[in-house]
Amino acid sequence: MNGFALLLVRDLRLALRRPADAAVAVAFFVVGACLFPFGIGSESQLLARIAPGVLWAVALLASLLPLERLFLAEAEDGALDRLALSPHGLMSLVLAKACAQWLVVGLPLLIASPLVALLLNMDVNGYGALLAALLLGTPTLVLIGTVAAALSTGARRGGVLLALLALPLDLPVLIFGAAAVQAALVGDPIGAYLQVLAGLLLGALVLTPIAGAAALKLALE
Amino acid sequence: MSDFIGESLACLRGERPVFAGLDFSVASGGALLLTGANGSGKSSLLRVMAGLLPPTAGQIWWDREDLAREPDAHHARTAYLGHLDAVKAALTPREDLMFWLRYRAPHLNAYSGRIRADEALAWAGLTPLADLPCRVLSAGQRRRLAIARIAFDETADLWLLDEPTTALDANGALLLHDRVALHRARGGMIVAATHQPLHWPDAQTLDLDVLARRRSDAATRGKYFDNVA
Numbered sequence: 001m002n003g004f005a006l007l008l009v010r011d012l013r014l015a016l017r018r019p020a021d022a023a024v025a026v027a028f029f030v031v032g033a034c035l036f037p038f039g040i041g042s043e044s045q046l047l048a049r050i051a052p053g054v055l056w057a058v059a060l061l062a063s064l065l066p067l068e069r070l071f072l073a074e075a076e077d078g079a080l081d082r083l084a085l086s087p088h089g090l091m092s093l094v095l096a097k098a099c100a101q102w103l104v105v106g107l108p109l110l111i112a113s114p115l116v117a118l119l120l121n122m123d124v125n126g127y128g129a130l131l132a133a134l135l136l137g138t139p140t141l142v143l144i145g146t147v148a149a150a151l152s153t154g155a156r157r158g159g160v161l162l163a164l165l166a167l168p169l170d171l172p173v174l175i176f177g178a179a180a181v182q183a184a185l186v187g188d189p190i191g192a193y194l195q196v197l198a199g200l201l202l203g204a205l206v207l208t209p210i211a212g213a214a215a216l217k218l219a220l221e
Numbered sequence: 222m223s224d225f226i227g228e229s230l231a232c233l234r235g236e237r238p239v240f241a242g243l244d245f246s247v248a249s250g251g252a253l254l255l256t257g258a259n260g261s262g263k264s265s266l267l268r269v270m271a272g273l274l275p276p277t278a279g280q281i282w283w284d285r286e287d288l289a290r291e292p293d294a295h296h297a298r299t300a301y302l303g304h305l306d307a308v309k310a311a312l313t314p315r316e317d318l319m320f321w322l323r324y325r326a327p328h329l330n331a332y333s334g335r336i337r338a339d340e341a342l343a344w345a346g347l348t349p350l351a352d353l354p355c356r357v358l359s360a361g362q363r364r365r366l367a368i369a370r371i372a373f374d375e376t377a378d379l380w381l382l383d384e385p386t387t388a389l390d391a392n393g394a395l396l397l398h399d400r401v402a403l404h405r406a407r408g409g410m411i412v413a414a415t416h417q418p419l420h421w422p423d424a425q426t427l428d429l430d431v432l433a434r435r436r437s438d439a440a441t442r443g444k445y446f447d448n449v450a
Contacts, residue, residue, distance in 0.1 A: 003324055010312075010320050017311040017354075078305025081273060086324055087297035087376075220273045 003088030004096045011100035021066050022104045026112050029062035033116040044121045051120035052130070052181035056174050058116075059109050059134065063141045064166060066105055068159040070097055070149040075219060080153075084220055094212035098139075098146040106138035122185075129184030136197035137177040143204040144169045150215035172200055223284045224248045225270075225379060225410055230279035232265050239265050241278070242436060245427055247410045252401070252421050255414040257429030263414035264304065266429070267381045270412060271301045300325070300377035304384055306367040310356035314347045314366050315339070317355060321370040325377070341373040344396065360388040365396075372400035380404060382413040394419075 015022060036054050040047055074080040083093055113134055114127055122130075148166040152158030180193035224246065231241040239262035247253050255263045268274040270281065272288055272295045281288040288295050308317060318338035323329045329337060342348045345365040350358065358366065364387060371380055380401075386394050401411060401421060413419065 002327060006320060006324050010316075013316070014309060014311055076305075077307050077309070078303045079307035079309070081268075081271075081301055081303055082307055082321065082370075083324075084273065085271060085296045085299050085301050087293070087327060088324070089293055089296075221275070 002092075003086060004092045004099075007083070007093065007096040008100050011097065012103060015100065015104040021069070022108055025062045025065045025105045026108045028065055029058055029109055029112055030116055030119075032058040032061065034119055036120065048121045048123060051117060051122035052126065052178045052185070054120060055113060055116055055122075055130065055181070056133075056137075056178040059113065059138070060141055060167075060170050060174055062109060063105060063138060064145055064163055067101070067142075067145040067149045067166075068152070068162055070101060070146065071153040071216065071219065072149075072158065075153050080216075081220065084216065090213035090216050091209040094146060094150065094209045094216065098143050098208070098212075101146065102139050102142045106142050109138060110134045122181075125187070126181045126185045129190045130181045132190070132194055133177040133180040133197060136194060136201055137173045140173050140197070140201045140204045141166075141170055143201075143208040144173075147208050147212045147215060150212045150219060153216070154219040154221075173197065176200070223378065223408075223410075225281075225283055227270070227276075227281045228279055230266075230269060230281070231277045232262060232269055232274070233277045234265060238277075240429055240432065243279070243427075243429075243432060245412075247412060247425075249408040249410065250405045252405060252411040252413070252424040254419060254421070254424050254426045255412065255429060256416070256426055257433075261429040261433065263429060264383050267301070267383050267412065267414055270379075271299050271381050272296060273301075297376065298378040300371040300374050300380050302367060302371055302380070302382045302385055304387065306363045308355045308358065308363045308366055310354060312355055313352050314342060314345075314355060314358070315351040317366060318342060318370060318373075322373060325370075325374050337373055341369040344372065344400075345369040346392075361390055361393060364388045365393055368393075368397055368400075372397070372404075378409055380409065380411045380413075382411065384415060385413055386415070386417050386419070 033054055036050070037047055071080060074083060084090060110131065113130055117127060117130060145162070145166050148162045151165060152162040155161050176193050176196045180190045180197070183190045183193060226246045228244055230243040232239045243266070245253060255266060257263055265274065269276045272292050275289070283295060312320075315338055318341050319334045322337050322341070323334040339348075342351050345368070347362060347366060350362070355363070355366070368385060371377065385397055389397065398419075398421070404411065
C-alpha cells in the first residue's frame, strides 16, 4: 500500500475512534439551518425560496469547523515532522488529509442535507440537484479548506485566519452550488452548473496539493 | 560508504542567531553527539540536518550532493526522533508501529509489516500492551514506542535523535544502545542531541557552547568578521 492509502486508513481509524469531531460539524449544519425558520417566522414560501442559499452557506461554514485541527493536531504532538520525513512527499500528505476529511465531514453533510432541506420546506424537485451539487462542491470546499488549514498551522489564532483565507475562495462553489438548486426548483436545466462545479473540483484537485505542500513547508520551520 | 557534511551553517530563530559558522561531518557508521546548554541550538541543528528547517547560511552535503537540491531523497533516508513522541492516544501500539514502519518503508505489506511491528513491540517490551490504546502508556513507554519506529526502520541511513533517553529507564537506554550499535555496524549514521552521557564507542562530540564561546571571543578580539549577526 502506498503512503496515501496508509495515511487515509489511519486518519479514518482515528476519526472513527473519536466520532465527536465529525458529529459536531453535522450538528452545526442541522442546528444552524434550523435557526432560519425561527428567525424568519411562519412564511414558508419565503423559507422555501431562500432554502438553497441557506443550505449552501451553512454547509460551507460547517465544513470549516473541524479543519482547524487538521494539521494542528499533527503539529502539536510532533507527528507532522515525521509525516514530512518520508518518501511520499508533502503533496500526497495534503491529498490524503483532504480525502479523509471529506469522508469524515463532507459525506455526512451530504447525507444530512435532505433532512435540512425538509426543515426549510424546500420543494422536492430540488433534492436531486442539491445532492449532485453538494457531491461535486463539498470536495472543493474541503480541498480549499485544507490549504487554509496548512497555512494557519504555523500561526497563532489560526482558526480565524483559516476562515478569512478559505471563505473568499469558497465563493464560486457557493454561487454555482446554490444556483444549481435554484435552477432545479424552477425547472431549468442544471447541467451547466454541475459542469462548472466539476471544473472547480478538478482545478482544486490539481492546485491545492501544490499550495498545501508549500504552506506545510513553512509550518514545519 | 556515504558521508554527511555541513559547512559554515548558520541558523536564525525569530531574528536571534542560534548558531553560526558551524561545521560538522559524519561518515558511514559514525556517530555525532551534540551537547550544549538549553537553547544552544541542538534541536534547531537537528531540524536543519533533517531538511525540515533551511539553514540561514551554509550548505549541507550528502555524498557531495547538495541537500537543498534533493530534499525528497533526503527526507526518505532520514529518521527523526523529536522531543515529542507523536503517539496518538486512540491508536494501539501495534497500529502505531505498523503505520509508521509501512509509511517509511513502502515495500512492507500488511503481513510483513505486522511481523516487523511485533518484533519491534517485543524489543520495546510493549507486547503485553500491544492492543490497548496508547493513552494507557506511561511517558517512558511512549518514548520506547517512538524509538522502536526508528530502530526497526531499515530504510533510514541517518538517525537524528533529539534527547533519545528522556524518560527512558536504565534498561531502555541499554536497548537503545544495542540498536544504535547495530545501525552503525550496518553503515548507518547517527546524530544525537543529549544532556546525558550515552557512552557510544568512537562517537565524536560537537559542543555548541564551545562553538558559541569561540565565536564571541573572536568577535571581541575583532579578528573575525561576523556576516550573520
